[in-house]
Amino acid sequence: MNLFCVGLSHHTANVETREIFSANREADCVLRDAGCAEALVLTTCNRVEVYGASQNPVATPDVARCLSRKIDIDHSAFYRHENADCVQHLFRVASGLDSMVVGETEVLGQAKKAYESARACGSAGPFLHRLFQRAFRAAKEVRSQTEITRGAVSVGSVAVDLAAKIFGDLSRCKVLVVGAGENAERTARALSSRGVVDLRVSNRSPERARDLAANVGGTAVPFEDWPEQFRKIDILITSTSAEAPLLTPAQFESTLRERIDRPLFVIDIGVPRNVDPRVNEMNGVYLYDIDSLQSVAEQARATRLQHIAAAEKIIAEHVASFEETLARGLEWRARNIAHPQMRIAEQGS
């Protein structure tokens, strides 16, 4: 029995090409009918891959055709891995090592979903069952024994992670967004997705404030009122195009005196900066500008890269162990098919 993987990903194809092949949701069943003993299709935003087990080789163009309903397709973007390479590839994919953002964990959930779906339609048999179960184990081990998934790597998620480390439960946090730039919107959305419900938006243009408030599920606040709102909030996101800082230590002082036991997280995404950097020296204020957020993301990215070698080592061990188990299983099967009397004797003893 040969194990193979045929597919295309962000490494080999652009999004337009990937879209063509991600439409056929029943491809695994189709492939089974086309001669594969077992087949499974893994589709994510960055990849479309077929994992299969067959007695006879299945050509790459045939697999590509099963993935697309189009007749004339270009299959030059497809790659192919067989047996040990296929096993290693899947383990790397499930562990997030082959992802666009190294260490992302979403792909593991997508692989589990793909496996469940293939099992439900009967296209995943004992080979793919063993292969995927081992892939999930390997991914779990990589996740727990290395820091490959540690830390956020985008500005929005870094801000959310930091907020969670300051306040714990974000659902009770009050957030004020001053300015309605794209980055502010992205950060506000990220906070909202992590449970923030009290979101206020203030902008020189009331229409733009209302639009952004509607987009992120918040309420618009008149621009003249934001200094008053500032006293009541826990997280401040500033993203205005003001030339001079909107907030200086002197402005913070009176507010901080009233809220000495409550920290204040200030995310200054404006360029030029909207908040005087000296504010970070004040007790209970945590000020992050765009550079410091990017630097935290960069630290996380560097940590992830440092752990690639350790992750690859874990994967190599799992590949070797899986190969051994598979070889033993095949040997046992061959022996029992060739000498059925031995199996009877073994069962008798």
Next chain:
Amino acid sequence: MDRQLLILSTFCYLAAVVRTIVALRAHTFQQSRFNFFAIAAGFILQSAFLYLRGHAEHRCPLTNLFEVFIFLAWSVALIYMLVGPAYRLSLMGAFTAPLVVILQVFALLAPIDVPHAAKMPADPWLEFHASISMIAYGAFALACIAGAMYLVQDRQLKTHQIRSIFYHLPPLSDLFAAITRLLWLGFILYTLGLASGFFVGGPLPRLQIICAVGVWILYGAILQGRYSRWFAPRRIAALCIFGFAAALTLLWGITFSAQIH
């Protein structure tokens, strides 16, 4: 026999320390129950030691500096096991174990296990006073540990230098809530201990009373500062560390004055 139990107990705590250091250095620290079980094993052995000592002396084993240190280490572990899992402070065990190891190694190595020369008759009020005060010290020690964790987390957030430990430490608000609760727990227990001291049969040394009242005022002031908003959380965290260091020094004074009394 009793010292051997103590040595074994120290090894249990040491196992928790070594495991944490190795895991943190290899960047593979995971929340697991190992630390809790290692500390629990150490705690059981400490309890056995205190039981044997108490049985031999027919009183609460707080008769010399050695026993005071061991009782203090036992109290720290007791409070950790009571509050650690409840506050889900995953790294608290990693910070607690080194403190207990330091206390026990010092007690075992220093020549302080000297039997009390003047054998006073056992007084239940004195034993209650001493033991409840030591348990209060355990709560103050845990507040000190939570304070250290707060300062580590605060520093990383302020300097924008996010290290591996950042992801394992609890949020600042949770740590501050834990500090407040531990300060209250310690303060209430200490007040009980202090009040029970007035019911002790014989008169207590003046230095001992002054030191004990000094510790009570110190922690009372920290709590007052917290609720009157005199101090920011970072200052309170630092005061918890300073307070415990001062209380430990005064405890030495109290024990010393009791020994020469």
